[in-house]
Amino acid sequence: MKIYTKTGDKGQTSLYDGTRVYKDSLRVESYGTVDELNSSIGFAMKFVKDEEIKEKLKKIQMRLFFVAGELATVEEGKYVYKIKEEDIVALEKIIDDYLPKIKGVDKFIVPGSSEAAAALHVSRTICRRAERRILTLKREESVSDILLKFVNRLSDVLYTYARYLESDLTIMDFEKFYNEKL
Amino acid sequence: MKIYTKTGDKGQTSLYDGTRVYKDSLRVESYGTVDELNSSIGFAMKFVKDEEIKEKLKKIQMRLFFVAGELATVEEGKYVYKIKEEDIVALEKIIDDYLPKIKGVDKFIVPGSSEAAAALHVSRTICRRAERRILTLKREESVSDILLKFVNRLSDVLYTYARYLESDLTIMDFEKFYNEKL
Amino acid sequence: MKIYTKTGDKGQTSLYDGTRVYKDSLRVESYGTVDELNSSIGFAMKFVKDEEIKEKLKKIQMRLFFVAGELATVEEGKYVYKIKEEDIVALEKIIDDYLPKIKGVDKFIVPGSSEAAAALHVSRTICRRAERRILTLKREESVSDILLKFVNRLSDVLYTYARYLESDLTIMDFEKFYNEKL
Numbered sequence: 385m386k387i388y389t390k391t392g393d394k395g396q397t398s399l400y401d402g403t404r405v406y407k408d409s410l411r412v413e414s415y416g417t418v419d420e421l422n423s424s425i426g427f428a429m430k431f432v433k434d435e436e437i438k439e440k441l442k443k444i445q446m447r448l449f450f451v452a453g454e455l456a457t458v459e460e461g462k463y464v465y466k467i468k469e470e471d472i473v474a475l476e477k478i479i480d481d482y483l484p485k486i487k488g489v490d491k492f493i494v495p496g497s498s499e500a501a502a503a504l505h506v507s508r509t510i511c512r513r514a515e516r517r518i519l520t521l522k523r524e525e526s527v528s529d530i531l532l533k534f535v536n537r538l539s540d541v542l543y544t545y546a547r548y549l550e551s552d553l554t555i556m557d558f559e560k561f562y563n564e565k566l
Numbered sequence: 567m568k569i570y571t572k573t574g575d576k577g578q579t580s581l582y583d584g585t586r587v588y589k590d591s592l593r594v595e596s597y598g599t600v601d602e603l604n605s606s607i608g609f610a611m612k613f614v615k616d617e618e619i620k621e622k623l624k625k626i627q628m629r630l631f632f633v634a635g636e637l638a639t640v641e642e643g644k645y646v647y648k649i650k651e652e653d654i655v656a657l658e659k660i661i662d663d664y665l666p667k668i669k670g671v672d673k674f675i676v677p678g679s680s681e682a683a684a685a686l687h688v689s690r691t692i693c694r695r696a697e698r699r700i701l702t703l704k705r706e707e708s709v710s711d712i713l714l715k716f717v718n719r720l721s722d723v724l725y726t727y728a729r730y731l732e733s734d735l736t737i738m739d740f741e742k743f744y745n746e747k748l
Numbered sequence: 749m750k751i752y753t754k755t756g757d758k759g760q761t762s763l764y765d766g767t768r769v770y771k772d773s774l775r776v777e778s779y780g781t782v783d784e785l786n787s788s789i790g791f792a793m794k795f796v797k798d799e800e801i802k803e804k805l806k807k808i809q810m811r812l813f814f815v816a817g818e819l820a821t822v823e824e825g826k827y828v829y830k831i832k833e834e835d836i837v838a839l840e841k842i843i844d845d846y847l848p849k850i851k852g853v854d855k856f857i858v859p860g861s862s863e864a865a866a867a868l869h870v871s872r873t874i875c876r877r878a879e880r881r882i883l884t885l886k887r888e889e890s891v892s893d894i895l896l897k898f899v900n901r902l903s904d905v906l907y908t909y910a911r912y913l914e915s916d917l918t919i920m921d922f923e924k925f926y927n928e929k930l
């Protein structure tokens with residue numbers, strides 16, 4: 385078994401349905417960024433100790449494989465593991481469960497109080513980059529509304545987990561810090 | 567209080583002054599990348615032990631909120647926490663203070679000698695990506711010269727801190743390594 | 749010696765051969781992303797304990813300086829440290845040596861079992877982003893086929909090392925996980 389098939393050396397590659405596309409097409413850029421997000425969550429998890437959150441994050445990673453596969457398919461009906469409305473409900477449940485446990489959610493926080501939170505904030509921003517890339521694709525080609533919504537909600541989940549795992553938090557105060565010298 | 571307001575599920579969002587824009591617009595791409603930079607610095611700080619540098623990096627993070635807020639506003643006069651020339655002077659002072667303490671600043675260094683340095687090099691390159699994104703925006707819409715200069719200088723600060731925190735440094739030698747086999 | 753030369757404050761910069769370009773040009777975007785990749789490998793190495801792999805990764809980082817320098821030059825004949833076919837052969841040898849030691853290479857794996865693997869998966873995805881950026885450049889301006897091939901193969905090397913350093917691996921099972929609730 386070879387993993388380098390050499391077919392991609394000139395810049396083209398295959399989608400799941402066999403369609404040949406350029407690697408810098410909007411579609412590949414989209415699922416490539418989802419792959420980056422998935423890897424970044426895998427890394428962030430190394431700093432998370434809470435078992436419940438770790439388990440959820442792993443399930444979210446698996447969902448990201450469904451997302452990437454869906455983005456990697458153009459042929460209607462060919463791909464079956466589509467993101468569903470109930471996946472979004474599940475993400476919203478996480479937010480609703482954890483947000484009440486967090487203080488100061490009406491202010492920006494300076495990312496980076498604990499290791500786990502810091503790493504999750506990085507994932508949060510990559511998730512938002514993925515959302516932007518998928519949106520660019522969606523304006524050119526068809527992408528499911530639910531998939532986009534899922535990625536949007538996911539960045540709020542990552543924010544929620546980050547905030548929950550924060551310790552020794554610094555809340556952003558525009559007024560106060562603006563007058564302090566750098 | 568809800569953090570998911572569902573208003574962004576279709577790809578549009580609001581700037582600080584209420585203007586509706588697409589999430590993949592140059593403006594959102596710019597402050598989204600600044601958010602990524604901010605998070606990445608928050609993460610890198612977890613590996614920094616030097617208290618003086620940690621304190622400065624936190625202040626820099628706060629400045630990045632000013633940067634992002636400024637980028638998130640189009641309406642003239644609406645946003646007050648603008649980056650000032652004195653912020654740049656402060657960054658240049660950091661560089662001038664630390665550079666004399668560093669050896670071999672006339673050569674490229676292979677990123678990654680200490681954990682702290684390695685993480686700061688990652689932030690440095692994200693900072694330069696943010697600079698590129700802001701520049702792309704600036705060629706289409708108005709962005710303050712000082713803000714762009716701030717981000718440019720910031721990547722040199724991140725380089726300086728990384729170099730200062732380096733240990734067991736590998737200096738790049740094009741001639742020598744080119745002849746060594748991979 | 750100054751590292752901030754102020755010549756780049758307005759958005760232009762110099763290539764190796766002195767050509768002035770915008771910092772958000774495809775060329776600068778390409779080598780800027782290679783710089784990000786290089787830094788990310790430097791960071792990932794901090795989690796790798798295997799001495800042989802660490803040594804190879806450092807040599808790969810040095811090769812990335814050759815890649816970036818080549819991308820930073822337009823003038824024909826000016827730049828000498830070009831990526832060679834034998835560099836690709838060296839990467840393929842790494843893959844061929846390590847792949848037999850790995851189980852389950854006919855399935856996707858959920859990134860993030862060990863710290864080292866997780867960090868290398870992040871580098872892998874940044875490498876693929878660099879490949880996409882270089883390809884975009886190559887469609888506008890001349891870029892060596894070998895350089896592009898090198899970056900393509902490098903992502904497979906990063907995958908291979910990540911897989912080798914994995915522990916307690918989760919193999920992706922679309923069928924099974926699709927029916928498990930998030």
Ligand code: B12
Nearest residue numbers: 386387399400419449452453456854855856857903904907
């Ligand atoms: C889209 C895609 C991706 C996407 C998204 C996948 C997703 N759904 O999340 C991303 C960008 C993440 C990706 C990454 C990689 N991919 Co890919 N990917 C594909 C593609 C186009 C479709 C796969 C898919 O989503 N199938 C959807 C599922 C539902 O369909 P399935 O039939 O059940 O898919 C199974 C097989 O594809 C299978 N599989 C069979 N052999 C192999 C071998 C390897 C190494 C892998 C990873 C999977 C794999 O795994 C799937 C699950 O059972 C295929 C090519 C193709 N046209 O099928 C390549 C393909 C599977 N990928 C390949 C490779 C090499 C990789 C990477 C190792 C590349 C790299 N260096 O980073 C990584 C591995 C990442 C990981 N975590 O394991 C190779 C495998 C070559 C081989 N036979 O050994 C393929 C065949 C492309 C090719 N011709 O080169 N990939």
Ligand code: B12
Nearest residue numbers: 490491492493539540543568569581582601631634635638
């Ligand atoms: C630009 C912007 C961002 C930018 C940059 C902000 C900056 N200056 O650095 C970035 C991309 C970083 C960002 C990130 C987030 N943002 Co925001 N952001 C905005 C926006 C458009 C302007 C905010 C701003 O810069 N104000 C400038 C200051 C000077 O003005 P201000 O009136 O004093 O601003 C205060 C309020 O906005 C306030 N605030 C009030 N309620 C809440 C609630 C939350 C959760 C937050 C974070 C802030 C916040 O905090 C500011 C400081 O006092 C507002 C919407 C709007 N039109 O106002 C959303 C907004 C504040 N953001 C929001 C959210 C949810 C987030 C994120 C949690 C999203 C995510 N999942 O990643 C993160 C949090 C990041 C963090 N570190 O805490 C929501 C808050 C919803 C709510 N009421 O609970 C808003 C209202 C947008 C919306 N309608 O959904 N954001």
Ligand code: B12
Nearest residue numbers: 672673674675721722725750751763764783813816817820
């Ligand atoms: C392309 C380039 C990059 C690329 C890629 C380089 C590569 N090959 O991988 C990237 C994006 C990685 C880069 C990063 C940086 N660069 Co640069 N880079 C260049 C550029 C345009 C060409 C360098 C090159 O590749 N030469 C190819 C080799 C074969 O030719 P060479 O003559 O042997 O090159 C030697 C000199 O350039 C030399 N050198 C001489 N003085 C200095 C000083 C510094 C601080 C450095 C890093 C190198 C350096 O190092 C090379 C190896 O011997 C030069 C400007 C120019 N036109 O030459 C700037 C230049 C060398 N870079 C500079 C700077 C400041 C940096 C950064 C510190 C910026 C930052 N804040 O991130 C980092 C350092 C990264 C690191 N790991 O050390 C400055 C140095 C200023 C000074 N005299 O002190 C220069 C001169 C540009 C400028 N005018 O501002 N760079």
Ligand SMILES: C[C@H]1O[C@@H](n2cnc3c(N)ncnc32)[C@H](O)[C@@H]1O
Nearest residue numbers: 512513515516579580581589594598
């Ligand atoms: C919190 C603020 O972040 C901005 N916003 C919303 N979605 C994204 C995204 N994918 N990337 C970057 N910024 C985003 C909007 O301006 C919102 O109001």
Ligand SMILES: C[C@H]1O[C@@H](n2cnc3c(N)ncnc32)[C@H](O)[C@@H]1O
Nearest residue numbers: 694695697698761762763771776780
């Ligand atoms: C050190 C070298 O890095 C390049 N350079 C300058 N600014 C950026 C940026 N924002 N991103 C990537 N590369 C940059 C220029 O070529 C400079 O000479």
Ligand SMILES: C[C@H]1O[C@@H](n2cnc3c(N)ncnc32)[C@H](O)[C@@H]1O
Nearest residue numbers: 397398399407412416876877879880
């Ligand atoms: C494994 C799958 O990853 C996709 N692929 C190939 N090269 C890249 C890249 N540089 N970036 C993102 N995705 C890529 C192709 O679809 C391939 O089949």
Ligand SMILES: [Mg+2]
Nearest residue numbers: 536537539574
């Ligand atoms: Mg959102």
Ligand SMILES: [Mg+2]
Nearest residue numbers: 718719721756
């Ligand atoms: Mg600069």
Ligand SMILES: [Mg+2]
Nearest residue numbers: 392900901903
């Ligand atoms: Mg490839």
